[in-house]
Amino acid sequence: MNLKQELLAMMKDGSKPLNWMGYGFEAFPKIMFHCVIDPISIWDILFINGTDIIDNWGVNHRYIPGEDPGVIPMVNESNQVIKDITKWRDYVKFPEIPNNLDWSAAKAEIAGINRDEKFVMVPTFRGAFERLHCLMTFENTLMALYEEPDDCYEFFGEYIKWKLKVVEQLIDELKPDILHSHDDWGSKEQLFFAPSKFKDLFFDHYKKLYDYVKSRGVMIQHHCDSYMMGLEGYLVELGVDMWQGALPSNDINAMKKNTAGKLLYMGGIDQGVIDHKEGDVTEDVIRAEVRRAIDTYAPGGSFVPAIGSIECLNTWVTPVVIDECNRYGAEWVAKNK
Numbered sequence: 001m002n003l004k005q006e007l008l009a010m011m012k013d014g015s016k017p018l019n020w021m022g023y024g025f026e027a028f029p030k031i032m033f034h035c036v037i038d039p040i041s042i043w044d045i046l047f048i049n050g051t052d053i054i055d056n057w058g059v060n061h062r063y064i065p066g067e068d069p070g071v072i073p074m075v076n077e078s079n080q081v082i083k084d085i086t087k088w089r090d091y092v093k094f095p096e097i098p099n100n101l102d103w104s105a106a107k108a109e110i111a112g113i114n115r116d117e118k119f120v121m122v123p124t125f126r127g128a129f130e131r132l133h134c135l136m137t138f139e140n141t142l143m144a145l146y147e148e149p150d151d152c153y154e155f156f157g158e159y160i161k162w163k164l165k166v167v168e169q170l171i172d173e174l175k176p177d178i179l180h181s182h183d184d185w186g187s188k189e190q191l192f193f194a195p196s197k198f199k200d201l202f203f204d205h206y207k208k209l210y211d212y213v214k215s216r217g218v219m220i221q222h223h224c225d226s227y228m229m230g231l232e233g234y235l236v237e238l239g240v241d242m243w244q245g246a247l248p249s250n251d252i253n254a255m256k257k258n259t260a261g262k263l264l265y266m267g268g269i270d271q272g273v274i275d276h277k278e279g280d281v282t283e284d285v286i287r288a289e290v291r292r293a294i295d296t297y298a299p300g301g302s303f304v305p306a307i308g309s310i311e312c313l314n315t316w317v318t319p320v321v322i323d324e325c326n327r328y329g330a331e332w333v334a335k336n337k
Helices: 003-012 039-046 085-091 104-111 128-135 138-147 149-174 195-201 203-215 232-238 252-259 283-297 317-335
Strands: 050-054 060-063 121-124 178-182 219-223 242-246 264-268 303-306
Touching (some): 039 121, 039 149, 104 149, 121 149, 128 138, 138 195, 149 178, 149 195, 149 203, 178 203, 195 203, 203 219, 203 232, 232 252, 252 264, 252 283, 264 283, 283 303, 283 317
Parallel strands (some): 242 264
């Protein structure tokens, strides 16, 4: 089997003996985010470059290449779009997706991918929680979840209706194998809200979104490079195929046991250990962390090692990680046949 087939086999039945262990994105194109970047993502987020950039939602952003890890919403009490969550409908104007977007570059990129061997994955950034904390300060968002849950639930419902329009176009135009869906629900050490709060406020809406995606024959890779314990069962119920960003601050083995081969875990490598400038960390330390992740999480299947944030901020580190994942992963499989 090729690597695409190996990953599909892991997702179908994670309990079966492994024939391959290596860097989690080896069955994906070697392009930005391992995704084919679509014109909606560019129009919505990826056009941002510089400081004090206002997006289509009225949110102030900053992105300075080489300094910032990504696009950062610069939201404070004075510039937040939603001044009062109970009146969010007065403040939020859902932007109309342009009907003249140019899909030709994305289609041309897909045409150059050998789909027998590589997955075609397209992104959709800013999930429901991330969108709300762009429209309000982070503190106000967290308080709103508990103080005004009904209004938050209604906002999330309307936002997912908008997101469904995005996803429908992505699938119609690009016919991907996988949707790479972003929504970070925790910090490194804990969730931003209780699992019961996720069930009450988010689950119904994500079920509608992900049920639609699965009905179109598209798999789901949910990106959340954070603490996620307590939500793994919901990921399975939502139909998520891969959790990308599984940090070792989670008890990944306990989560694997809870999901019983129904969810592929992509991650396990501690980026805090490896992601440093040359001279501040050695190649031996990077390779040792990769081996630790494989030795700890590979037994029992349903796991492939990967960098939680997809790429290291210090670009020299990523090739070392990939090389050791593939080198030691092959060695590990040979020893554990």
